[in-house]
Amino acid sequence: MYTVNYKEREVHEVDLAGSKKTTMRWLIGKSTGAKSYAMRYFEIQPGGIIPEHNHDEEHEIFVLQGEAKLIGSENHSTAKKDDVVFISSNEPHGYDNRAGNKPFSFICVIPLLDSD
Amino acid sequence: MYTVNYKEREVHEVDLAGSKKTTMRWLIGKSTGAKSYAMRYFEIQPGGIIPEHNHDEEHEIFVLQGEAKLIGSENHSTAKKDDVVFISSNEPHGYDNRAGNKPFSFICVIPLLDSD
Numbered sequence: 001m002y003t004v005n006y007k008e009r010e011v012h013e014v015d016l017a018g019s020k021k022t023t024m025r026w027l028i029g030k031s032t033g034a035k036s037y038a039m040r041y042f043e044i045q046p047g048g049i050i051p052e053h054n055h056d057e058e059h060e061i062f063v064l065q066g067e068a069k070l071i072g073s074e075n076h077s078t079a080k081k082d083d084v085v086f087i088s089s090n091e092p093h094g095y096d097n098r099a100g101n102k103p104f105s106f107i108c109v110i111p112l113l114d115s116d
Numbered sequence: 117m118y119t120v121n122y123k124e125r126e127v128h129e130v131d132l133a134g135s136k137k138t139t140m141r142w143l144i145g146k147s148t149g150a151k152s153y154a155m156r157y158f159e160i161q162p163g164g165i166i167p168e169h170n171h172d173e174e175h176e177i178f179v180l181q182g183e184a185k186l187i188g189s190e191n192h193s194t195a196k197k198d199d200v201v202f203i204s205s206n207e208p209h210g211y212d213n214r215a216g217n218k219p220f221s222f223i224c225v226i227p228l229l230d231s232d
Contacts, residue, residue: 001189001209003201006178027200028176037153039176039200039225060144060155062122062178062223073117084143084155085119093117107178109155109225 002032006041014042014050021048021097030112038112043105044068044097052094057110059093061085066104069096079106118148122157130158130166137164137213146228154228159221160184160213168210173226175209177201182220185212195222 009025021044028039044050044066052071067080071094079085079095085106087093097104125141137160144155160166160182168187183196187210195201195211201222203209213220 001186001201001203001207003186003189003193003195003199005198006200007198009200027178028202033174033202033204034176035174035205036227037176037225039178058149058151060150060153060225062143062155064180070117070119073119077119079119082121082123083119084122084125085117086144086149087117088149089151091117107223109153109176111152 009041016050016053018051019049021045022050027107034112036112037109040108040110041105042095042108043103044095044100045103046097046100048097048104050095052092054090054092056089057113058089058091059085059087060109061087062107064105064107066097066100066102068100068104070094071096125157132166132169134167135165137161138166143223150228152228153225156224156226157221158211158224159219160211160216161219162213162216164213164220166211168208170206170208172205173229174205174207175201175203176225177203177222179220179222182213182216182218184216184220186210187212195220
């Protein structure tokens with residue numbers, strides 16, 4: 001068992017093409033004992049975006065703060081604090097906080113890749 | 117892709133022997149498209165506890181609110197808002213909010229069981 005405040009984890013700029021003002025922290029991964037899935041923390045500043053993309057790994061998301069447009073969703077819905085979002089394998093998705101006035105932060109759980 | 121506020125999910129009393137004042141909501145599971153791991157929301161009221169227990173499934177936890185004693189941890193540590201907790205397979209663990217004055221709530225991600 002271990003416990004750590006998420007703010008103690010190293011901050012990485014998200015380097016997906018087209019991403020802006022977005023950082024990520026690994027919270028739980030292979031190096032900390034996880035076997036098949038990992039927990040990450042994302043924060044998209046006002047004016048920021050992770051553009052539409054897709055991949056094999058599904059996402060299980062819990063929104064901690066703010067509100068953002070869910071790119072790829074039907075009806076261009078939004079996700080906000082206390083919302084849960086599930087994104088299926090290979091489903092196009094992204095998060096748009098360009099119209100927001102506060103950070104959009106969320107937990108994202110993803111299957112571990114062999115390369116992680 | 118789907119989005120739901122966690123408060124819309126059904127509340128279940130936690131029935132693990134010895135548990136008190138503790139509820140759980142399934143946020144993402146097999147019935148909502150998850151393949152190998154699930155996300156749940158737990159809330160332990162002041163005076164409540166989930167006593168020490170263990171099982172095969174590891175836990176990936178993010179604390180949303182409050183503070184509780186981590187049963188089974190070295191040095192009887194606590195977990196509080198913004199903390200991440202990892203509990204390994206078969207590691208004894210529990211959460212004690214009997215001395216707390218506000219709810220202890222957290223996200224807990226767990227491998228899916230065949231029976232889920």
